[in-house]
Structure formats: structure tokens, C-alpha cells
Amino acid sequence: MSTNVLKAINITKHFYDPIDVKVLDNVNIDVNRGEFVSLVGKSGCGKSTLLYILSTMDRVYEGQLFIDNELMSSKNGADLAHVRNEKIGFVFQFHYLLNEFSVLKNVMLPALKLNRFSPEEIEHRAIQKLELLGINKLALRNAGQISGGEKQRVAIARALINDPLIIMGDEPTGNLDLRNSQIVFDTFKQLAEEFNQTLLIVTHDLGFAEKTHRIVEMEDGKIIRS
Amino acid sequence: MKLLASIALALLQARRKQSLIAAIGVTFGITMFIALLGFMTGLNKMLDGLILNRTPHVRIYKEVTVNPNQPISQWLRSTNNYHFIESVKASNSRVEILKSNEILSSLSKDNRILGYSRKLSSPAFFNLGSIDIAGFLNGIDVEEEVKYYKFKDYVTSGKPIDIKNVPNSIILGKPLAEKLLAEIGDNIQITTSMGDRFQLKVVGYYQSGIADFDKTQSFTSIATTQKILGKGPDYLTDIQVKLKDILLAPTIAGEYQKKFNTNAIDIQRANAQFETGTKVRNIISYAVGITLLIVAGFGIYNILNMMIYEKMDTIAILKATGFSGNDVKLVFIIISLTIGIVGCIAGLLFGFLFTFFISTIPFNTDALPTIKTYPVSYNPFFYFIAFCFSLITTFLAGWFPANKASKIDPVEIIRGK
Numbered sequence: 045m046s047t048n049v050l051k052a053i054n055i056t057k058h059f060y061d062p063i064d065v066k067v068l069d070n071v072n073i074d075v076n077r078g079e080f081v082s083l084v085g086k087s088g089c090g091k092s093t094l095l096y097i098l099s100t101m102d103r104v105y106e107g108q109l110f111i112d113n114e115l116m117s118s119k120n121g122a123d124l125a126h127v128r129n130e131k132i133g134f135v136f137q138f139h140y141l142l143n144e145f146s147v148l149k150n151v152m153l154p155a156l157k158l159n160r161f162s163p164e165e166i167e168h169r170a171i172q173k174l175e176l177l178g179i180n181k182l183a184l185r186n187a188g189q190i191s192g193g194e195k196q197r198v199a200i201a202r203a204l205i206n207d208p209l210i211i212m213g214d215e216p217t218g219n220l221d222l223r224n225s226q227i228v229f230d231t232f233k234q235l236a237e238e239f240n241q242t243l244l245i246v247t248h249d250l251g252f253a254e255k256t257h258r259i260v261e262m263e264d265g266k267i268i269r270s
Numbered sequence: 271m272k273l274l275a276s277i278a279l280a281l282l283q284a285r286r287k288q289s290l291i292a293a294i295g296v297t298f299g300i301t302m303f304i305a306l307l308g309f310m311t312g313l314n315k316m317l318d319g320l321i322l323n324r325t326p327h328v329r330i331y332k333e334v335t336v337n338p339n340q341p342i343s344q345w346l347r348s349t350n351n352y353h354f355i356e357s358v359k360a361s362n363s364r365v366e367i368l369k370s371n372e373i374l375s376s377l378s379k380d381n382r383i384l385g386y387s388r389k390l391s392s393p394a395f396f397n398l399g400s401i402d403i404a405g406f407l408n409g410i411d412v413e414e415e416v417k418y419y420k421f422k423d424y425v426t427s428g429k430p431i432d433i434k435n436v437p438n439s440i441i442l443g444k445p446l447a448e449k450l451l452a453e454i455g456d457n458i459q460i461t462t463s464m465g466d467r468f469q470l471k472v473v474g475y476y477q478s479g480i481a482d483f484d485k486t487q488s489f490t491s492i493a494t495t496q497k498i499l500g501k502g503p504d505y506l507t508d509i510q511v512k513l514k515d516i517l518l519a520p521t522i523a524g525e526y527q528k529k530f531n532t533n534a535i536d537i538q539r540a541n542a543q544f545e546t547g548t549k550v551r552n553i554i555s556y557a558v559g560i561t562l563l564i565v566a567g568f569g570i571y572n573i574l575n576m577m578i579y580e581k582m583d584t585i586a587i588l589k590a591t592g593f594s595g596n597d598v599k600l601v602f603i604i605i606s607l608t609i610g611i612v613g614c615i616a617g618l619l620f621g622f623l624f625t626f627f628i629s630t631i632p633f634n635t636d637a638l639p640t641i642k643t644y645p646v647s648y649n650p651f652f653y654f655i656a657f658c659f660s661l662i663t664t665f666l667a668g669w670f671p672a673n674k675a676s677k678i679d680p681v682e683i684i685r686g687k
């Protein structure tokens with residue numbers, strides 16, 4: 045059980061605006077299949093920046109990133125989009141659902157894009173994911189008409205729809221109350237335990253972090269514990 | 271693609287009002303374009319028709335010319351001298367087409383030809399008491415003339431076929447008839463250039479819209495004119511050929527001139543000026559129509575820019591979950607094309623209705639007896655051009671915002687919250 049899912053070697057990132065700041069300094073990180081990893085650190089230490097790089101959305105950095113043992117820096121924009129679609133599931137602090145669509149359609153969209161299954165099959169799978177998160181009764185609601193906690197669970201269902209290699213989250217509970225945070229955390233825990241899902245979650249909540257398999261701690265753009 | 275279309279549609283629905291307004295802009299542009307062109311072309315056609323209906327594509331005739339073989343030139347042939355003396359006049363030249371039968375039978379075999387009409391023109395005097403009014407007697411085959419030159423449209427009273435059916439009958443130009451005080455059913459007297467007198471019964475009035483022309487013209491059957499002139503049944507002065515393709519007229523005219531050893535003139539040479547007016551009117555219509563469409567294009571450009579600004583989050587999330595920049599670009603191009611096509615189809619429809627409306631407005635003028643309402647054209651080509659052009663405009667109007675959307679960096683949006 046130590047198949048490598050994500051490997052970052054000597055990631056360095058500068059921001060040049062307004063002045064040259066080195067936000068990430070030779071960061072190395074490894075995530076293996078089935079691991080539930082939390083990424084913690086003081087505000088401004090570079091957690092989000094690192095996560096955007098690891099998720100392939102930010103392409104401006106030095107160093108090497110391997111996802112599923114493939115080198116990402118050699119790929120073009122469309123290929124990276126495909127990697128995100130197929131292998132990475134996202135959960136953000138703000139829920140980012142598409143309000144133009146129903147809850148169900150929101151969950152289905154990445155799978156429709158991947159086009160691995162027929163639309164009927166995808167719908168069926170989407171309902172399964174919603175059931176897993178206990179929100180299948182919301183399926184036909186408009187995405188704008190549900191509560192914040194519910195939205196975050198819909199976002200998790202969406203992240204799960206393509207059975208991704210890894211789920212990444214940037215403070216997914218940061219905007220939720222205690223009860224909803226607990227629900228979201230329990231969901232992650234369940235995914236890791238029952239489905240052997242790999243997770244990499246940025247969080248401020250140390251209580252949350254302590255219950256994960258492994259804590260990676262950052263300070264001033266460097267990893268100080270992993 | 272289907273997926274992208276459904277996303278585009280959802281975005282459109284979220285901005286229904288603005289999308290509708292943008293589409294109405296296109297509709298307006300297309301409507302005006304169609305109506306304007308339909309109206310202008312209708313007028314053009316009518317004005318051209320004044321000339322075209324009466325002018326044969328190729329006219330075969332015999333020009334009275336001086337004999338090119340003057341005796342003096344025969345005598346001077348062996349020397350290099352130039353002669354100034356011309357003595358043999360055209361006195362014996364004939365105005366009729368020689369071997370007209372052979373020409374006609376060869377014309378009927380030519381498959382570039384739609385048809386021809388025979389004509390026999392001769393000057394004549396119309397007698398009003400002791401005064402003679404100079405004019406022309408045209409012997410025509412009514413059926414051919416009706417078929418190829420819309421003769422019927424210009425006979426404002428009486429039936430054209432009567433000149434064939436009623437013996438010794440004539441149709442007079444309306445102003446000429448008024449001058450002669452000739453009612454339908456009256457007999458008038460004419461004198462030929464040879465001095466022979468003849469009684470003819472008036473069976474109708476002719477009005478072409480060009481008063482000066484109508485003042486001098488009259489029509490009888492070919493046989494009647496031949497009888498008046500004392501000529502045989504082959505005697506013709508004009509063969510008016512109508513072609514399938516008017517553009518071939520110059521070539522065919524040249525060909526006939528050689529082949530039949532007579533004169534032949536094509537419509538382009540006979541009426542060089544008439545195309546100019548048509549061209550100018552067309553340019554104006556297209557310019558106005560295209561301007562309207564460009565304005566409509568800016569409407570689409572605006573709404574799309576606004577939409578992209580509002581839907582930053584949506585774009586960011588689409589990109590984060592695996593839609594590429596190209597996918598996003600396509601979504602916005604689909605939005606723009608949808609607005610364009612819907613607006614355009616409505617515009618084509620309204621344009622058609624508007625054109626139809628124009629065609630019901632009364633328009634009476636003495637010069638044009640056959641026209642009662644404004645003339646319009648429903649040429650499908652305008653609809654085709656309008657459709658293509660609106661597609662191009664909306665595509666371009668969508669292209670630039672869509673390109674912008676495809677370059678949006680999701681990190682910036684997600685971080686910016």
C-alpha cells in the first residue's frame with residue numbers, strides 16, 4: 045500500500061508583484077494511495093499557493109510535480125485540464141457550485157465532461173454519491189437554494205464523481221459552523237477508511253488535522269514537518 | 271459538444287433579458303436589411319424592367335449603309351492613294367432582313383435562346399383632318415410579344431390579341447390616340463411613306479410609361495403591316511431574341527452578325543447606362559444593412575463581456591473541474607451564435623413580413639400603368655446573405671469575449687474570494 049499518487053520535488057514559487065517574494069522554497073511532498081493528509085500552517089505561509097500548484101491549476105513554478113507518476117510540467121493546458129478532470133477532485137472553502145444548474149447536474153458535470161459513461165449511467169452514479177453524503181433528497185433543487193453545509197457536501201459529491209485518484213481541499217470546513225464542519229470531516233474520514241480514498245486537505249483546524257493519518261506543517265514557504 | 275451547448279444554454283437562461291435584447295438588436299438589423307434590399311431591388315427591377323422588357327437581348331436587323339465598294343476605290347486599288355470621292359448612295363439598300371426564314375429556323379435550333387419575336391417597323395403618318403402626325407407602325411406577332419416582352423402589361427385598354435383576330439386593327443399609343451381623338455372602335459386613317467392610304471380600326475391603347483415614345487408608336491399584326499406596305503410574308507425588319515442568360519448577349523450578337531451577314535446588337539451595348547443606377551442603389555442598401563448588423567454585433571459583444579464578468583466563478587469552477595480553455599471559449603461562442611441565429615431567423619421572418627407590408631402600400635403613377643403598389647423583391651439571395659453576414663458578425667462579436675474567458679486564470683478567481 046505505498047503506490048505514489050502525488051510527488052512534488054523542490055517546488056519553488058516566487059511572486060513578483062509588487063516585490064519579489066519567495067512564497068514556496070524547495071517544497072517536497074509525497075502522498076501515497078489511501079493516505080488522508082492534512083496540510084497546516086500559519087496564515088500566509090503558502091498553503092493555498094502550494095495546493096494550487098499541486099492541483100495543476102497554477103503552472104508557474106520551479107521544480108517537478110508528478111501525479112500518478114506522470115510529470116505535469118511537460119503537459120499543455122488542455123492535457124492538464126484532462127488530468128484535473130480525471131484524477132483530481134476539488135473542494136474549496138467557498139462552495140463554488142454553478143447556480144444555473146440543479147444539484148444533480150452540478151455533480152454530473154465533470155463526469156459528462158470526462159465522457160467515460162453514458163449520461164444515464166452518470167446520473168445514476170451521481171445519485172449514488174449524493175446518497176453517500178446523505179443529501180440525495182436535494183438532487184433536483186437548484187444549486188442556489190441550499191444551505192452552506194449542504195453546498196459543501198454537494199461539492200464533495202462533485203469531487204467524487206469521477207472516482208479521482210486524490211481529493212484536494214483548501215479549507216473546506218473554513219466557512220462552516222461546527223456541526224457542518226463535523227459532518228464534512230466525518231465524510232472525509234469515511235471516504236478514507238471505507239473507500240481507501242486519498243485526500244490532501246488544507247486546514248486551520250488543528251483538531252481536524254490531528255484526526256487525519258498524517259500532518260504536513262508549513263512555515264514561511266517551507267515544510268517543517270511531514 | 272452537447273454538454274458545452276447545454277452549459278451555454280443554462281448561462282443564456284440566467285441572463286434571459288439581456289440575451290433577448292441582444293437578439294432583438296440582430297433581429298432589427300436583419301429586418302431592415304431584408305426590407306431595404308427587397309424594396310430597393312423591387313424598385314430597381316421595375317426601373318430596369320422599363321428598359322429590359324422592351325429591349326431584346328440581341329436585336330437582329332439590317333442597317334442602311336453606304337456600299338463599301340465604291341467604284342472609285344476599285345479603280346484606285348492598285349495604287350496607294352486615298353480617295354475622298356463617294357458617289358454611290360444608299361438608295362437601293364434594303365431595310366429588311368435578308369433570308370429571314372433561314373435565320374428564324376436556325377434560331378429555333380439554338381438552345382441558348384429562350385425565344386424570339388418578329389417585328390416589322392415602318393414610318394407612317396397618322397391623318398388628323400388635313401394634318402399628318404408622323405409616327406411608326408410596328409407589325410408584331412402578338413403572342414410572341416406577349417410571351418417575351420410583356421406586351422400585355424402595356425396595353426392599358428383593349429385586348430392585345432385583337433390585333434390578330436380583328437382584321438385591319440391597330441393599337442395606338444395612348445397619347446397618340448388622344449391627339450387623334452380616336453376612341454376604341456373608331457377608324458383612323460394612315461398614310462405610308464410611299465403615299466398609300468389605309469383605314470384601320472382602333473382596338474386598344476398602349477402605354478409604356480415613356481410618354482415621348484408612346485406619342486409615336488402603334489401596333490398591328492405582322493400580316494397587316496405587310497399588307498399596308500405591299501410586301502411579302504418574309505418581309506421583317508427586326509428579330510428580337512431573348513436569351514436564357516443575358517450575359518451571353520455580346521458574344522451571341524457578334525456570332526450572329528457574322529453568321530447571318532446582317533447587323534446584331536446586344537442589350538449591354540444598346541443600354542450601357544442602365545446598370546449604373548442599379549449598382550448605386552444596391553451599394554446603398556448593402557451599406558445600410560451591414561452597418562445595422564455591425565451595430566447589432568456590438569450589442570452581442572457587450573452582453574457577452576458582461577456575462578463573462580458576472581460568470582467568473584462559473585468559468586473558474588469549470589476550469590478547476592477539468593474543462594479546458596477551449597471548452598470555455600466554445601461555450602461563449604455558442605452563446606453568441608445562439609443569440610445571433612435566433613435573432614437572425616426572427617429578423618428574416620420580420621424582414622419578409624415587412625417587405626410584404628411594403629408591397630401592399632398603394633403606389634400609383636401615370637408613367638407606370640401596370641404598377642398599383644410598391645414593387646418589392648423576395649430574392650432568396652438577400653436572405654442567404656443576411657444569414658451569412660449575421661453569422662459572421664455574431665461569431666466575431668463572440669470570439670473576442672470568448673477568448674478572454676478562455677484565458678481567465680481560475681487560481682486568481684478562487685484565491686480572490
Ligand SMILES: Nc1ncnc2c1ncn2[C@@H]1O[C@H](COP(=O)(O)OP(=O)(O)OP(=O)(O)O)[C@@H](O)[C@H]1O
Pocket residue numbers: 059060061062065067085086087088089090091092093094
Ligand atoms: N497573487 C499574489 N501576488 C503576490 N503575492 C501573493 C499572491 N498570492 C498570494 N500571495 C502571497 O503569498 C503568500 C502565501 O499565500 P497563501 O494564500 O498561499 O497563504 P495561505 O497559507 O493559504 O494563507 P491562509 O491560511 O490565510 O489561506 C502570502 O504572503 C500572500 O500574501
Ligand SMILES: [Mg+2]
Pocket residue numbers: 091092093214
Ligand atoms: Mg489559503
